[in-house]
Structures are given as structure tokens and as C-alpha cells.
Amino acid sequence: MAALPEGRVLTDPDVTESYARDRTFLPPGRPLGVVLAQSRDDVVATMRWAADHRVPVVPRGAGTGLAGGATAIDGCVILSLSRMTAIRELSPRDEIAVVEPGVITADMDRAAREHGLMYAPDPSSFEISTIGGNLATNAGGLRCVKYGVTRDSTLGLEVVLAGGRVLRTGRRTMKGVTGYDLTGLFVGSEGTLGVITAATLRLRRAPRSIATIAAEFTSLRDAAEAVAAIIAAGCQPSLLELMDRTTLKSIDEWKNIGLEPSTRAMLIAQSEGSPDEMAALCGAASFVATASTPEEADELVGLRRLAYPAKERLGQCLTEDVCVPRSRLPEMITSIEEAAARHDVMISTVAHAGDGNVHPVFIFERGLAEPPPAVWAAADEVFRAALDLGGTLTGEHGVGVLKQRWLGLETGPLVTELNHGIKQVFDPLNILNPGKAI
């Protein structure tokens, strides 16, 4: 690592430890050291050194991941990209930006807003996650029901491969079909195929006006029906989020939002259309609030963004991420409630409902090194239910380490063989985040 300038390599275990975990409970391995890359050349030097010494490298953005993708492996180098924070270019006419991987997601969006544009993908973690981490996990978010996931906003990448060679994929244009879609392949590859050192992102016109409502329901099923009605009516919502009673209670206990005893679910919806139309489609709601100012809208959407920290106050969280065809949402939610009851586990659920993406959060006692068996048993049931409903194990968080155990249920041996074949093409020494994702 002598090739790296002073001060970019940390080896003091007390310091490196703080880079060894993401937001999962997973116990990390012991890293050799942490590289704080400030440029592509630092990344190249690190990857060359790692290849020469056969040392595994774990790329890391902000460490907000929920699947263990950035968790340290014994004897690895953690390659942090969080200091590469330049927005190199922002072209309002072409609606693109060229950015480094350490840019915080919300900063990208704010920079775009100055030009009447937005960067659409907005994971709930958007104030703390990086663009590089979003790309590597193909992050979703609240707005993706309308604007798609991170891959849909990615036009091209600069990637440092395992051996240190620099690859440029994709383009600056809206469309392009020369050769295989390498850009799309890197997006969602969880740091196993290459280290992203720059990205050309697609920006979009920010909508002129947004209507926001929050509707309360006395049953989860009614709320799920309202989701279907809003979609079917063609409202084209740009946000459609569902929270269950456990979630609402945790927020109420913290922030005192005046939760009614009978409220079992809340739906928050935004669209460019009329709030009254959306409200009317929430026929079974016990109460509908409509935002009449941008501040009120932020407050309603803010409720949703409180969900995760509110749960963390109750204990340790295993945050899951199943996704089902939208019509199966009520059945999925019923399965989660049944699993919670059967195993006497606290599960608090939020959903990017418009996409059928459901986050059951399994809450367990603080201090335990890992979730107790009842939590795993309930989680196992939830995963299997999602697959039975035609769904997937992970809508947006990725496989990382956490979901390896179940991966085979969804994908089968042929997919595994092909994924490993691709991995071999890009990383023949298997030093890039080995054991993750596939």
C-alpha cells in the first residue's frame, strides 16, 4: 500500500472497526486496513496492490446498507469511496450529471433542483447514503413508483476493475445499444464486479406541483385496496407508501402524532394530479389529510421517513425487503401478520406499496449478537410466502450476506452458475467483495 499517499490508509483497529459494519447486526470480519480514496488513482493503486497480494477488497459508500454488502471480511481492505464527493458536471440542457461515488444522494438531488431538475431515486436513507452505494445496490426509494430505480437513472459508469484497469461503460445520451449492457450489469452488483469511481446520471424535470394526502384506515386490507384503486385510476402516483399500526405506534410514542386507537394503517400518496381525486379513491379511509402547502406536504412525507428511526428506538432491527406483484399486497401483509403471531415476534411493516415492495422490520432485544431463532423462523416464513406469491426476496436492499441462505430458493443452480461465470470474467482472482451478492 506504499503506492498510496500518506493519510489515506488507516490501520489502527480502533479506527478501522468503525468502517467494518453496515446497518445490519452482522458481525464483521477483521480488516487489514481502510483506504480513504480521494481519486480514481487511489482506487487504481489499491486494486493493483490488492491483486498483487491477493487481498480481498470491500468497497464501501456510507455503510447504510441493510444486507451486509459492505461488511468487512477477515483480512480485507475496506475501500471507502465516501471522500470522492465531486459533482463534476451538471448539464441542465442534457439533463445529466457526472458525479463521483461519494456524493450523498440528497446532495445530488439538491444540486439538480437548482436547475428545476431532480435526481429521482430517493431511498429513505437519501440524506446519509452515497450515490456509489445506491448504484451498487440498485437502490429504490419513495419516488421510484413513478420514476424507476437507480438503474433507470444511470447512463454510464467509470469503473476500476479488480486488476486496476479502468473501464468506461455506457454513454451520455438518453439511449444507446452498442454491445452488452455493462452499465446495467454493474448496477446492483454490490461491489463484486468493480469499483464505481464515477457515474453519468440522468436527471429529470422536477414536477411543477405535487398533491399530497395521508389517509388513515381501520384495516390494512382497506389500505391495500386503496393502493390498487389509485393505480387503476391512472393517478400515476410519484409516491405511495403504506405504514402499519406497529410502525405508526412507534412514531406516535416518539413524536406524539395523535394516533387514533382504531387506526391500523396509513397511506401517504403524492401525484401531479388532484388531491381530491386521490382522496376519493381512499373510499374506506377513516380520515384523509390533504397538504395545502409544501411544508405540510413535507410533514406528511416526513412521517414516513421517521418510520425507521422510530423502530430502532424499540430494539434491534432485522429489516426485510420482499417484493410481490402489486395485486398480492394484501396477501403478503396477511402472511406477515400471521408469521408475527405464530412466532410471537414483533414485526413492524412499511411498504413502497405502489411497487409491491414490503419492508417487514423484525424487532428484537437489544444486546443480542444476532436475531433469536423465532425471528429467523418468522423471516423464513415471510420469504417463502413472498416467493409463493410470485415475488422476490429483495426489492431494493440486495442480497449482501444476509440473504445468501435463501437465494437458492429464488434463483436455482443455472442462474448461480451464470452469475459466477460473469463474476469470473470481471474478477478472476475473486478479490472483489468475495462471498457477497451471488
Next chain:
Amino acid sequence: MAALPEGRVLTDPDVTESYARDRTFLPPGRPLGVVLAQSRDDVVATMRWAADHRVPVVPRGAGTGLAGGATAIDGCVILSLSRMTAIRELSPRDEIAVVEPGVITADMDRAAREHGLMYAPDPSSFEISTIGGNLATNAGGLRCVKYGVTRDSTLGLEVVLAGGRVLRTGRRTMKGVTGYDLTGLFVGSEGTLGVITAATLRLRRAPRSIATIAAEFTSLRDAAEAVAAIIAAGCQPSLLELMDRTTLKSIDEWKNIGLEPSTRAMLIAQSEGSPDEMAALCGAASFVATASTPEEADELVGLRRLAYPAKERLGQCLTEDVCVPRSRLPEMITSIEEAAARHDVMISTVAHAGDGNVHPVFIFERGLAEPPPAVWAAADEVFRAALDLGGTLTGEHGVGVLKQRWLGLETGPLVTELNHGIKQVFDPLNILNPGKAI
């Protein structure tokens, strides 16, 4: 090929010849035979036989391709998917359809419309191209300025690999991130990685109302400025097509549309917003027509769909497909005009202008086996200009055989090496459409 039922294999050269070309002038090789697959099992049997006998296989949809992707190779089997035309499932609630590859693009759209939905990707060839061909080329179309290209409407695939094994990729859900994006990798791979035998497609709500305008300009640059203005104003056009004077003249000579002598360009635009707003943004237009009925709208958009057949009346066509960042559109068009003048070649240009995707059509004498040197020289200049402007060689038609010569200018040796590495993983014997795309 004894494994295939009677009547599915054609070997009479007079008959097979009609399956040997796509819509390019490229002289085809001599196929051994044509398989008219009617089921996945037919495809499996063909691929097994081909692997055993090391015979190259050229998958074929409707043969409307413009890059030579479906052109026969000497001694190959042409595997036609055009008889696999079932729409196996159409779920309005989940907004998805599961279809076979031979479904005609417009038939898919019509089936969706019966439920208030649409299948968004609409290449100009949508009445004659197949979904399988669209997937294999990642086809674009008029509406993709708003709704994205074929890849953006593809959720999952069933693919028969070179050795005859059946792979399922992707999902039925709107989102999903288990493992690498194999679905995206097959889309746009021009039949070189596997044969698509079924696809799970994303449908979208059909818009409630659409405003349509057609604006005439006395300069191409003014038209390009109007494109930029419409985008910048946030009209979110769902169609934004540009035609140059040569194109308009060819249509006028055929259909007598009353073209004014001073008109040098026409812009056709659609959006869900107001026609007056779009018209106002065409400040420099000499004339703006607004459709007031759906029939009038179809007529205006129909003008654009006449462009290609109108050109074919003038001679043989080499249809090109460069794409540049939207702001560089005027420069791209200027370069095309200059190349036409310099080499005394007739070039007639249409553009999916909202995407910066420009189709200069080089028209040359009928009866020639291939374009004369002046056409190639002009085309070469156009390609280089596109790349200099930060663009790409092909926005939607693919590389096929036609663009192989220039591919290296855009992608470089590392991309080539990786593409071939991927090819090797999926098709180690190199029997699937060898020599195409990469």
C-alpha cells in the same frame, strides 16, 4: 434435426432464401435450413441439435432489423420465432403481460389497450416487428422519450441457452435485485447470448388524453431549438419527432401533403398537457397544426410513420441511427447536411428528437449490391461526428453486422474483451449468432 416434428424445418433453398435477410442490403450467407419453432421445446431441440453438430444458429423475429442482426450466416440454421405468438397472460391489476416472442409489437399494445393499459415501446416498425426482435435489439420508438426503451418495460425472460438449457431471469414484480441483472443483459444482446422464448413485460396505464401538434419551420435549427424549449419547459412530451425537408418532400411526392416550398423541418409533438403550451414553445414555427380529434392526431403522427416507406420509394436505403446528447442535436444535424453536400449523397433525416436519436437515411441507386463509396464516406463522417459530440453509433437499431467496422471507435479493447468474456460464459461453442453485435 430429426428431433423436430414434421413441417417445422424448411430446407428448400427457394424458401429458405426469404428468411435469410433483414431490411438491410447486406448479402446473406446460405442457410442449411429454417426452423419454424412453435414452442419452447422446438427451440430446445434445435439448440441441442446445433450444439451437437456445431452448427451456428441465427434467431429471427420478423426480419425488420436495420443492422443485419438476423442476416443468415453460411451453413447456419435460421431459428424463426415468429410462430410463437401467444399472449399467455395479461394482468391488468399487476400491469404485466407474459408473452411469446413472436407476438407483433402492435398486437401487444392493442391487447393492453383493452384494459386501459398500453405497451409503451413502439418502434416505427411496430405493426411488423416482433416482441422477441424488440427485446433482442432493445428497440426504441416514438414514445420512449417519456416511457423508456424496451429494456425499461422488461421484467423477466425465459431464455433457451446455446446448449439447450432453459433459463428463467428476472421476476413478475416491479422491482427486484437478487443477483446480477441477467434480464437486462439479454435485452439488446442481438441473439448472441440466448434465444428468448417468453417475456414478462411491464404495461403502463394509457394516458387519459393526449395533445398533438405538428409545427413547420423554415430552418432545422429553429426546430431543434423548439425541441429544447419543449423539454426545458417540463411538458414531458410522450412523442417528439423531427423530419427534415428531404423526408417531407418524399412524403409529399407520394401523398401530396401540400408541403410549402419554404418548410425545411417539421416537428410532431404529443404530451398529456395542453397543445397551446407546446405550440407557444414553437416560437419560430411558420405554421402550427393542432389536432382536435383522435383521428386528426393519428393523421399527424401517421405522417412520421410514412417517413420510412416514402424514402424507400426513392432508392435503396442505408438507415443510420446515431444518438447524441440532446443539446448537440443542431450540431449533429449540421454535420449530416455537411456530409451530404461534401460527398454529394442524398441523406434524408428523421429524429426521435426528444432523445437526441437521429436517423440519417442514405439513399442510393437501386440495383447496387451495396452502397457506393461516397455513401460509406459520408456515413463514416456522420459516425465520427456523433462520437465527437459525445454520442453513440446506435441509439436503438443495434450493431448487428452493419456497424462492426466502427464499433472499436466507440468502445475500445477493454469493453470488447469483457463482452467476449460474457459471450463465452453463455455460449462457449460460439454457435449463437456468431460474428454479430460485439
